[in-house]
Amino acid sequence: MAKREAAHGEETWRDALQAGERVGSGYALAPPRRVSAGFSGVQLADRPGSSIEFMDYRAYQPGDDLRRIDWSAYGRSDRLMVKMYHEEVSPHVDLVIDGSRSMALAGTAKREATLALAGCLAMAAANSGYGCAAWLASERFEPINHAAPRPSRWEVPAFDGDRSVGRLLEACGPPWRGRTLRVLISDLLWPEEPTMLLRRLGERAAGLVVVQMLAAEDVQPPETGHLRLIDSETGQWRELVVDASMRQRYLENLHAHQARWAEATRAVGAVMHRMVAESLLEAWDLRPLVESQVLRVK
Amino acid sequence: MVFVGLPLALLALTSIPILAAIYWLRRQHRQRVVSSLVLWEMPAQARRGGMQLEAVRAPWLFLLEMGVLALLALAAAQPWVVSGVRDEPLIVVLDDSFSMQAGARERAGERVRELLAEREAGTTRFILAGARPRWLSDDRGRLDEAGAVLEAWMALSSESDLEQAIALGREVAATHTPMLVLTDRAPPEEPTRGVRWEAFGEAAANAGFVNATRSSREAGTSRVMLEVASFAEVEIERTLRLSDGRSRELTLEPGQTRRLWFEAPARESLEAELSPDALSVDDRVVLIEPRLARVRVALDVQREDVRQPLQRALSTMETIVPGDARPDVRITDRPVADEAGATTWLLQVIVEESTRGYVGPFVMDRSHPLTEGLSLEGAIWAAGEGEGAGAAAHGGRPLIAAGNVPLVSERTQPNGSRVVRWRWQPEHSTLQQKADFPALVWNLIAWRRAHLPGLSETNVRCGRVATLRVDEDVETVRVMDPRGATEALAAVDGVVRVEARWPGVYDLAAGNRRYQLAANPLAAEQSDLREKESGVWDGWERPDVTEESQRHRDVAWVVLLAVLGLLGVHGWLIARQGWGW
Numbered sequence: 001m002a003k004r005e006a007a008h009g010e011e012t013w014r015d016a017l018q019a020g021e022r023v024g025s026g027y028a029l030a031p032p033r034r035v036s037a038g039f040s041g042v043q044l045a046d047r048p049g050s051s052i053e054f055m056d057y058r059a060y061q062p063g064d065d066l067r068r069i070d071w072s073a074y075g076r077s078d079r080l081m082v083k084m085y086h087e088e089v090s091p092h093v094d095l096v097i098d099g100s101r102s103m104a105l106a107g108t109a110k111r112e113a114t115l116a117l118a119g120c121l122a123m124a125a126a127n128s129g130y131g132c133a134a135w136l137a138s139e140r141f142e143p144i145n146h147a148a149p150r151p152s153r154w155e156v157p158a159f160d161g162d163r164s165v166g167r168l169l170e171a172c173g174p175p176w177r178g179r180t181l182r183v184l185i186s187d188l189l190w191p192e193e194p195t196m197l198l199r200r201l202g203e204r205a206a207g208l209v210v211v212q213m214l215a216a217e218d219v220q221p222p223e224t225g226h227l228r229l230i231d232s233e234t235g236q237w238r239e240l241v242v243d244a245s246m247r248q249r250y251l252e253n254l255h256a257h258q259a260r261w262a263e264a265t266r267a268v269g270a271v272m273h274r275m276v277a278e279s280l281l282e283a284w285d286l287r288p289l290v291e292s293q294v295l296r297v298k
Numbered sequence: 299m300v301f302v303g304l305p306l307a308l309l310a311l312t313s314i315p316i317l318a319a320i321y322w323l324r325r326q327h328r329q330r331v332v333s334s335l336v337l338w339e340m341p342a343q344a345r346r347g348g349m350q351l352e353a354v355r356a357p358w359l360f361l362l363e364m365g366v367l368a369l370l371a372l373a374a375a376q377p378w379v380v381s382g383v384r385d386e387p388l389i390v391v392l393d394d395s396f397s398m399q400a401g402a403r404e405r406a407g408e409r410v411r412e413l414l415a416e417r418e419a420g421t422t423r424f425i426l427a428g429a430r431p432r433w434l435s436d437d438r439g440r441l442d443e444a445g446a447v448l449e450a451w452m453a454l455s456s457e458s459d460l461e462q463a464i465a466l467g468r469e470v471a472a473t474h475t476p477m478l479v480l481t482d483r484a485p486p487e488e489p490t491r492g493v494r495w496e497a498f499g500e501a502a503a504n505a506g507f508v509n510a511t512r513s514s515r516e517a518g519t520s521r522v523m524l525e526v527a528s529f530a531e532v533e534i535e536r537t538l539r540l541s542d543g544r545s546r547e548l549t550l551e552p553g554q555t556r557r558l559w560f561e562a563p564a565r566e567s568l569e570a571e572l573s574p575d576a577l578s579v580d581d582r583v584v585l586i587e588p589r590l591a592r593v594r595v596a597l598d599v600q601r602e603d604v605r606q607p608l609q610r611a612l613s614t615m616e617t618i619v620p621g622d623a624r625p626d627v628r629i630t631d632r633p634v635a636d637e638a639g640a641t642t643w644l645l646q647v648i649v650e651e652s653t654r655g656y657v658g659p660f661v662m663d664r665s666h667p668l669t670e671g672l673s674l675e676g677a678i679w680a681a682g683e684g685e686g687a688g689a690a691a692h693g694g695r696p697l698i699a700a701g702n703v704p705l706v707s708e709r710t711q712p713n714g715s716r717v718v719r720w721r722w723q724p725e726h727s728t729l730q731q732k733a734d735f736p737a738l739v740w741n742l743i744a745w746r747r748a749h750l751p752g753l754s755e756t757n758v759r760c761g762r763v764a765t766l767r768v769d770e771d772v773e774t775v776r777v778m779d780p781r782g783a784t785e786a787l788a789a790v791d792g793v794v795r796v797e798a799r800w801p802g803v804y805d806l807a808a809g810n811r812r813y814q815l816a817a818n819p820l821a822a823e824q825s826d827l828r829e830k831e832s833g834v835w836d837g838w839e840r841p842d843v844t845e846e847s848q849r850h851r852d853v854a855w856v857v858l859l860a861v862l863g864l865l866g867v868h869g870w871l872i873a874r875q876g877w878g879w
Contacts, residue, residue, distance in 0.1 A: 102333035189334035228327040231335045253337040
């Protein structure tokens with residue numbers, strides 16, 4: 001039964017990746033035009049360069065070429081650091097996919113929509129000549145496209161993380177290098193203040209895009225009555241009598257939460273979009289991304 | 299302090315735990331996994347970790363429903379409170395029969411005085427139980443003065459329907475209002491719940507008039523019949539005296555009734571009196587000569603074989619007079635184009651040439667006065683076949699028919715007069731040789747007389763109603779009763795009903811006409827005092843409800859109002875909060 005469910009689940013997200021790949025083939029990534037003071041100030045080029053000029057260091061990630069490890073830097077800092085060259089710096093996009101359990105909420109299309117959007121953005125990046133690294137933020141930042149650049153061939157682990165992206169960054173450190181365009185796809189449903197996360201996420205980034213992916217039932221509270229609500233990530237539960245006033249207060253909290261994130265993203269010069277998973281998979285309306293110049297139609 | 303009249307109804311309180319169980323089952327929460335509890339955190343609440351329970355919200359709906367159930371159970375238990383403000387209402391039934399005159403009326407009267415002295419004004423109501431029970435009241439709707447009650451309580455009726463009086467009281471009073479019956483006899487069975495029966499009678503030997511009639515005769519005399527009955531266990535002797543000076547000694551065996559006949563001068567009232575005994579009211583009668591209204595009859599018949607039988611029959615009736623001008627009845631065998639006038643009834647005898655002899659069976663409308671006492675057995679009635687000529691134009695209803703052949707039919711004209719159509723061929727009939735023939739003619743005259751101005755009866759029993767028919771232009775009739783009191787009674791459809799409550803002679807004035815009516819207390823069951831007794835048969839739920847301490851007020855209506863209030867709040871909460879069940 002579990003195997004059948006697992007097989008069915010794999011089938012659905014693989015279909016979602018294929019759909020995203022299909023849609024993304026009609027788009028290309030547009031380089032961010034606005035550079036905030038919070039970023040490193042590096043302007044990415046439109047296409048890869050041929051220079052092998054050393055540009056920067058980043059933390060070693062499993063899978064990196066061992067010949068790039070700067071042993072001198074290791075001797076100084078006791079940290080494995082990898083040299084980055086110009087062709088790695090620009091242009092490149094890091095897709096950070098929130099792999100926490102809430103992103104795979106049963107009965108919703110959040111996981112499928114998230115992977116589909118990631119696949120779409122990956123294809124769009126490829127169409128623009130960008131390099132692309134897709135990271136699943138679950139127990140750690142796990143690369144999911146290093147072995148297969150095409151989204152339909154990604155091997156995606158389970159969404160079983162129980163920490164927010166911010167806490168994961170604190171614990172593991174960012175796996176990406178500098179001067180990349182970073183796109184975060186998450187439901188953003190954690191209680192920490194967004195500003196610190198955004199600053200860390202956008203540290204030495206050429207641009208930052210935040211896409212909040214919510215399920216339809218995240219946007220509209222469940223039915224009324226006596227309910228025991230269980231947090232999909234922490235396992236905590238609350239027993240509530242959900243009535244009209246409770247539903248109203250939920251919606252007010254949601255709007256306030258989204259407003260905080262919108263303000264924080266503006267403060268750091270990032271771009272934020274909100275999507276409803278079921279609607280995305282049904283209609284594939286990417287006009288907001290086009291209008292905000294994240295994507296452009298090929 | 300609230301008391302309950304039906305404690306068993308409080309068993310309904312067991313519905314409250316059932317309601318609680320229903321709510322507990324309903325509150326079993328459905329589980330639902332959500333992305334995060336972050337958005338369910340209320341701004342005023344601090345974050346907490348781990349397993350936790352939400353504070354239970356105030357169960358207003360549950361409390362309201364529980365309150366409704368509790369109040370309904372209380373209302374069903376008939377709650378009442380002790381009220382120190384007013385006496386409990388009491389209905390008293392007074393036996394108005396004349397047997398009460400043998401001392402029970404005085405003793406019961408003392409009881410009435412006690413009641414009215416003990417109780418608050420307006421809390422006691424009286425019913426006078428005569429032949430037709432009625433409420434005693436004054437302009438305020440009730441009588442609070444003992445004197446006024448006793449004055450109205452004459453106890454002169456020839457009968458007393460106590461059961462009907464109790465039923466009359468129940469029609470108006472609440473179920474638990476106590477009733478008190480004051481009489482001189484024991485109840486026929488145990489009094490029903492809420493009725494207390496108090497008897498003040500005493501068994502005694504008595505003799506009295508039980509019947510008295512007077513009829514008119516020729517030559518200015520009238521015949522009087524008196525019945526005297528003994529209600530004693532031993533032989534008794536009484537002296538009978540008449541107002542014309544005659545007297546007679548009577549010896550009566552135990553339980554014997556003697557019938558006495560006298561001749562009396564016409565047009566004079568006759569009084570008869572017995573020597574006094576335990577009950578004096580039945581020892582005197584007064585009889586007035588009955589004056590039957592004279593009926594003017596015009597006999598306008600051409601055929602000899604028709605006129606002679608009719609003339610013979612009419613000649614036996616003393617109270618008819620020939621009257622060609624404005625007769626009360628016109629009998630004719632002519633075809634009448636212009637039928638009866640407003641005051642003339644018409645008997646049209648139709649002699650048909652082609653006839654059949656009908657031997658019956660005859661079908662008669664027994665509800666009509668024209669057929670009273672008729673049998674037509676063995677009579678041959680010759681008349682035409684079918685409905686006869688002119689039947690359609692006549693359009694009357696058949697009163698006597700031979701199968702489907704109407705023989706006598708009657709129609710009421712718009713002016714109120716009657717037209718009777720009588721199909722009869724005397725040559726081939728034997729009807730005129732039967733006793734039914736003069737009886738039919740007599741019925742016609744009596745029927746017409748009943749519609750002429752005059753009294754239906756001249757001598758009646760006390761408590762009965764005599765009917766006086768008046769002329770069309772008379773609107774009221776002045777009545778002076780034997781006490782000398784006068785009242786005006788309105789005529790309704792030309793009829794005035796006079797209730798003869800008191801024994802003696804009533805004088806009636808209707809326009810230019812004067813009448814006299816005699817009322818006598820004649821009732822064997824009232825004169826018989828052998829079964830009278832005293833005692834108390836108590837059907838009250840609480841002892842002596844006449845005392846001031848036993849006052850209570852039903853408050854079930856207050857409880858039900860509270861239920862309605864709670865239901866209103868319940869509905870408002872549901873509508874306001876959008877709470878689902």
